[in-house]
Amino acid sequence: MAAAGAAVAGAFPAGTAEARSGPADLIVHNGRVLTLDQHFRSAEAIAVRGGRVLAVGGAREVKRLAGPRTQLLDAAGGTVLPGINDSHLHLSSFGLNRPPWTYDVDKATIDEVVEAVRAAVAQAPSPDSWIRGGGWQELKLPRAPRAADIDPVSGNHPVVLKDFSGHAISVNSAVLRLAGITRDTVPPVGGVIDKDADGEPTGVLRETARNLVQSVIPAFSAAEVSQAIDIGVGLLHAVGITSLTEPGIGLDTLEIYRDKARARRLPMRITALLSGGMAPATVRRILGGYRPAKDVDPRFVRVAGIKVYADGIPRFQTSWMNQPYLDGTNGTMVIDGANTAEQIANLHEMIRLATDAGMQVGTHATGDATTDAVVAGYVKAGGPDLRHYVIHCNFPSAATLRTMARHDIGANLNAEILYLQGRVLESIIGPELTEYQWPYRSALNAGVRVASGSDAPVVAPAWLRGVLAATLREGAAGQVAGEAERITVREALATYTSTSAWQDHAESWKGTLEPGKAADICVVGGDVLEVDPHDLGTLPITATVVDGRVVYERSSGAQGTLADAAALTTSGCSHNGRCCCEVAEEIRG
Structure with a gap:
């Protein structure tokens, strides 16, 4: 580790010329810093000032940039990476895909889906409010949920349930009536309206056929x-x-x-x-x-x-x-x-x-x-x-x-x-x-x-x-x-x-941990290069830095791993019987 840090210190000097403009705001140390630059260089510590990477190199050289107000973030032997850039993530939908806006219907049986709808109806604010669910998987269930399944428990509530991919929805009869969908409705190009043996719509709408009900579903504010x-x-x-x-x-x-x-x-x-x-x-x-x-x-x-x-x-x-x-x-x-x-x-x-x-x-x-x-x-x-x-x-x-x-x-x-x-x-x-x-x-x-x-x-x-x-x-x-x-x-x-x-057309200012680039950092609690790849999903995220500011830090007593945190991001709220808010607090410490 020391040899690697010394080598990088020569490439990314943490010397007095940079120190003259002031001490670092933040130093992340005691970890394996992977710069992800074109040479895949590693180091021992990284210094940040003004939202940018100030220096990367050996622990001794980087710590010389500390001042009395410099925040020290101990990586505890973990891996320090550039902040993760998820290049295809529907953030607005991601947030709305949980209660009270959307209920979890990622279930193993149709009966369990129906029970989830029943529970959502019991919590509904009014007798005819919309019920939204998401997450059902057709290859997990024996078939897609249908209006005939949902109608007996939905009362006057219009119900729309998205599958996990967002490419199909299941609605109850109330929604079919509101949208005017009948056996004679012609699906738009690329769309499919599932029908039963008698030629009646089942309530399952695929691809562009989903658009037939979009005009009647109230938009989120x-x-x-x-x-x-x-x-x-x-x-x-x-x-x-x-x-x-x-x-x-x-x-x-x-x-x-x-x-x-x-x-x-x-x-x-x-x-x-x-x-x-x-x-x-x-x-x-x-x-x-x-x-x-x-x-x-x-x-x-x-x-x-x-x-x-x-x-x-x-x-x-x-x-x-x-x-x-x-x-x-x-x-x-x-x-x-x-x-x-x-x-x-x-x-x-x-x-x-x-x-x-x-x-x-x-x-x-x-x-x-x-x-x-x-x-x-x-x-x-x-x-x-x-x-x-x-x-x-x-x-x-x-x-x-x-x-x-x-x-x-x-x-x-x-x-x-x-x-x-x-x-x-x-x-x-x-x-x-x-x-x-x-x-x-x-x-x-x-x-x-x-x-x-x-x-x-x-x-x-x-x-x-x-x-x-x-x-x-x-x-x-x-x-x-x-x-x-x-x-x-x-x-x-x-x-x-x-x-x-x-x-993102942003490789000149983010994506690697090189001096001058954005100080966006992810700290993993373990060595991602040395661990058995089968165990990667069990490694915890211990800290996240955006623009030089620590926005997340896992407390020493928390037991959450990346897998636990990821569980919060599914369509449902419950996690081993606990509300997602409870689990979030545990992970955040």
Whole structure:
């Protein structure tokens, strides 16, 4: 350790020239500092002043920068990393995805889902208030929950239950009536209305068919969204996250973020993609309404571009695939258009509109056919260094990866979802694609820049589980899915830090712990390079620093680990019978 620290001290001098301008505000010491720079240098301590890294190096040299008011943060032998940059996290939804706004219906049986709805009804503020739930999983349940299940316990309450992915909802008959959905209702392009043997809608609406009920579901108020964001930020600090990309938001949510930043009440760096939807008209509308804000620090709230929504997910066989699923279907895109040719033309027009406006484009594309179409659209649009990227990018072909590398098109992969799913999709996509899904190694070998995002609240933002999954290709059940796609722990850490900063056009000022860069720091209670990768998910986050300020510190008596903190981020509130607020207090000490 001493030798490593001495070597880095020479590269990052903590000398008197820097000390003349004043002592450090904060020194993090007694740990293994991984700078995540291009040489993957390590050190023993790091000094911070004015929200920036002042020096990195040996403990003795760095401590010379201390003054009488310098705060000392003991890493206790753990790992000191750049703050984690979750490059795909729906923060506003993440906060709202818990009571009193949303109740947990991630259950193993339909009866348990029904009981959760019954309990929510008992707590409802009025006899006809809306009941929202989230988290059900069709491959966990025997089938999706239906209106016939929910109606007997819901009374006059309209009920809407989101599945864990956000790509399907289950509603009761009250909602079907409010939305005017009958056996004769035609689903929109890319949407599915599940029907029973008699041709009646069951209450399960998939992909764009969800939009049929959106107009009747009351929106959350700005105050509710603001409060939920604050709760979400606190929970993310407890897992070491200091930056995130919020993909697909409206101008109203953007203004909430801006107001918080103006008031200096946003201790989280937000890169936003505005919602471009599924049609050129939506992109034109959002671009027409967007105005840059000169009074907001872009290092805390920055609009990078537009999110386009191109297809569904493999789980529902709504990803558009070149080769069919095992049942012979191929899925389709959800882009507006009467046929595939029109859909591709509209997709490319959406990308062109955003590119011409100088906007980065992140496109949800899970199927390989969709990814091909998206990448072709990026190449066709041309433009300067906008760093367009493919969100999810589950099954890109080798040829498409080469094209992405040649044009510096990024891939945003989801190791945390890989951890959740393992091999559970094998009965849908077959063994070959199960081995290949989220191809980290193939993408890196092709020269593609790979960032990792949790997609929370789809899954918990437990990034060390993501490192585990990317490294071992193991799911929660222990099943291995694709040994050939394994990457190293060092490479996986880069996808959550330095490459995410590249995606944000921010690699010059964040993402690594180099002098002059943002003092965003995550301290892990253990050596992430030496521990058995199977144990990564058990390591605690002991401290989080944003802009040089300690925003989270785990008390010495707390027993919470990253896994415990991540449990708070699921759709439900209870954790071993305790309210999430109780567990949060334990973790925060």
